[in-house]
Amino acid sequence: MSPTDMAARRLYPQHGVVLRELGLRDGLQLTRTFPSTAAKMEWLETAHAAGVRHFEVGSFLPTRTFPQFEDIRRLISTVSQLDGAFSSALTLNERAIADALQTGVDEIVISVSATEEHSLSNIRRTRQSAIGLVSRAAGERTNGRPLICAAISVAFGCSIAGDVSPTDVLRIATACVEAGAEVIAFADTVGFAGPCQVEELCRLVVPRLFPVPVIIHLHDTRGTGIANAFAALQSGIRILDGTLGGLGGCPFAPGATGNVVFEDLVFLCERSGFATGIDLEKLLQLRPLLARELPGEPLYGALARAGPPESIRWRAVGD
Amino acid sequence: MSPTDMAARRLYPQHGVVLRELGLRDGLQLTRTFPSTAAKMEWLETAHAAGVRHFEVGSFLPTRTFPQFEDIRRLISTVSQLDGAFSSALTLNERAIADALQTGVDEIVISVSATEEHSLSNIRRTRQSAIGLVSRAAGERTNGRPLICAAISVAFGCSIAGDVSPTDVLRIATACVEAGAEVIAFADTVGFAGPCQVEELCRLVVPRLFPVPVIIHLHDTRGTGIANAFAALQSGIRILDGTLGGLGGCPFAPGATGNVVFEDLVFLCERSGFATGIDLEKLLQLRPLLARELPGEPLYGALARAGPPESIRWRAVGD
Known part of the structure; x- marks a missing residue:
């Protein structure tokens, strides 16, 4: 295996x-307030202690504006x-990529739109x-680090161009792999997908992109x-994105607030027999930090409201 | 077909x-406030104009307490x-049944717990x-009216007894059919189910109870x-319950607030190719009435917040 293939396998093992x-x-792209660096470090450490291993920690953008x-x-x-944690960062242009390559980030994410209209x-x-x-x-990285994820x-549909064809999406993803991406994420940026659309795309792309790890990013x-997350799991997806409290959205997609709630995703996976390695109760201890550091931001999530079921076995048995 | 079989077919046709x-x-079992009768009638008429045909309108309970x-x-x-609308009402005891039989209600619902502990x-x-x-x-009704639905x-799991076996649930449902129920509803009263549990139960009961219509009632x-609603649809279920704004819960299940949001259910079905006959935009016009008549009650629902997608075809083609 090439160094990048080994790195891809290390970040995204083929089981679990x-x-x-x-x-x-x-989660912080649109917020009026944002946590202090100390609070962000507590966020990472607490989530890590609960078992979370993959963190997207920011975007390389001009600090005056962001x-x-x-x-x-x-x-x-x-x-x-x-221990065992991986960092990811968004890079939207040449400058951001150059900056990211100066750091020890494990993965950079480059956004490629499914439609020309949304891209522009x-x-x-x-x-x-x-x-x-x-x-x-x-071309610019050395020793195959960091990994490159094309998102x-x-x-699953565009707020400007409308319906998006899965075969077009596969074509763009394939072009990204040919250009050097080792990981592909498919994002429902504007929250148009239903589970049937997720199934259709996943069943098309997972076998054709194999062994490239495929991430599904849902709002x-x-x-x-x-x-949609359940449909993705049923269609062979084993990597899913979410944000604590369902924070976030796309600044160019009006009304598209809210990533899928990370805590609820943990419950869905565990209840469906997919071990996440995450201790949901410990993870829920992060909610007060979110509420304190992001005053005025709506925090979503059913598990934070109701708690896990107490009288039944709902955790998956890990492998 | 017997009169009750014909009635069951009329309420729950085998297509769509x-x-x-x-x-x-x-939705009103736990609320501190409740709508005026005039507002409830507007609720029914507006929802009917939007295409809703099946309404559970109340419970026969002592009016002093309820x-x-x-x-x-x-x-x-x-x-x-x-035109074409059906009413349903909950009856929890002999008195309630006797009262219901004096009315023209189309269906009475009798609750039967999956566990002895919850029943008591x-x-x-x-x-x-x-x-x-x-x-x-x-035995007491005449000419097979009203229909009897055993809920x-x-x-899918009990807050007292814990895990519930699908075969036990089927056994109880079968006993209800033998006792005279023409319709069976399965309720996730305390919100313990994940989609795999819904699939497991539905795939067991739907063929075994056929042609008895099966309803899935989710929180x-x-x-x-x-x-879970998607898992039910995938497993052959064609009748689903919900409440506008996700109102409601079970007074005996702490934290179990919130039925599945009816408006979001409409979007899920339509986006998944199942025509509901319901005009989602018209239905969303009911939200101000809910907010006005139920002050202080949380109203849930993503469609009410984001609206339906404007740039894509998301409605199912009706049959």
Whole structure:
């Protein structure tokens, strides 16, 4: 195996379910307030102690416009000191990629839209130009680090262009792999997907992209987030994104607030027999920090409200 | 076919999806405030104009303790005047059944717990005694009206007894059919089910109870409500319960607030190719009435927040 293939296998083993917590990146894109660096470090450490291993910790963006991500290097360093943990960061342009390559981040995420209309509106680039970023990052890194994840946004429908064809999405994903991406994420950026759409895309792409790990990134905009996650699991997906408290959304997708709730995703997986390695009760102890550090932000999540069932066996047996 | 079989077929045709709106019954069990009779009639008429046909309008209970159901006869009469609409009412004892038989209600629901512990705690009867109510109702009605629906509560797990075996649930459901029930509902009363549990039970009971119509009644207590509804649809279920705004819960199940959100259920079905006959935009016009008539009650629902997608085809093609 090449060094990048080995790294991909290390981050995303082929057994078990991986839940990636994106609150510190996707969760903070739109918020008026954001946690202090100390609180973010407590966030990472507490989630890690609960069993979370995959963290997207920020985006390499100009700190004047996006002060919430100013401490990204510090957080990458924090994650590197947590046993078995991996850091991921969003890079939307050449400058961001160059900055990311100066750090020890484990994975960089490059966003490629499924539609030309969304691409031009969201990152002011054509899709081909975004795929060019993947090539550039692959060419500039050394020793196959960091991994490159191409995140195909609006993969289940676009707020501008409308319906999106799964075969078109597969074509773009394949182009990203050819350009050097080792991981592909498919994002329901604007929350248009129902479980049937998730099934259709996953059943198409998982076997065709194999052994490239496939991530499904869902928003709960229209109440189908957890149903879509279940459909993804049923269709062979073993890596899912979420944010604590369902924080976040896309600044270019009006009304598209709310990633799928990470805590609820843990319950769904465990109740469905997929061991996550995460202690839900410990994870729920993070809620007061979220409430304190993000005043005025709505915090979603059924498990935080009702708690796990007490009288039944709901945890999956780990492998 | 017997008159009751014909009635069952009329209420629950064997094609298409039926969504039953239970807000005026399950949604009002715990609320501190409740709508005026005029507002309830507007609720029924507006939902009917949006395409809803199945309404549970209340419970036959002592009006001194449960004033929210005092106007149940008036609401049954209202539904009887709405074209193609059906009314349903909960009856928990002999007196309630006798009262219901004096009205023109289309269906009475008799609750039978899946566990002895829940039965004694919830309705202070053994399960056998509850099944006896089904026999009694079947014997006392005339010309096969109203239909009798046995609702098996805690069918996916019990807050007292813990895990519940699907074969035990099937046994109780079969006893209810033998006692005279023409319709069986399975309720996740305390919100313990994940989609795998729903699939397991539905795949067991649907073929074995056929042609008896099977209803799945879900609560969104732990965020799996819509995922469970999808699992039910995938497992052959064509009748699902919900409440507008996700109102309601079980007074004997602490924390078990919130039926699955009816509006979100409509979106799930339509986006999954199951035509509901319901105009979601028209239905959402009921939200201001809910907010006005139930001050202080949390109203859930993603569609009410985000609205249906504008740029894609998400409605099922009706048959």
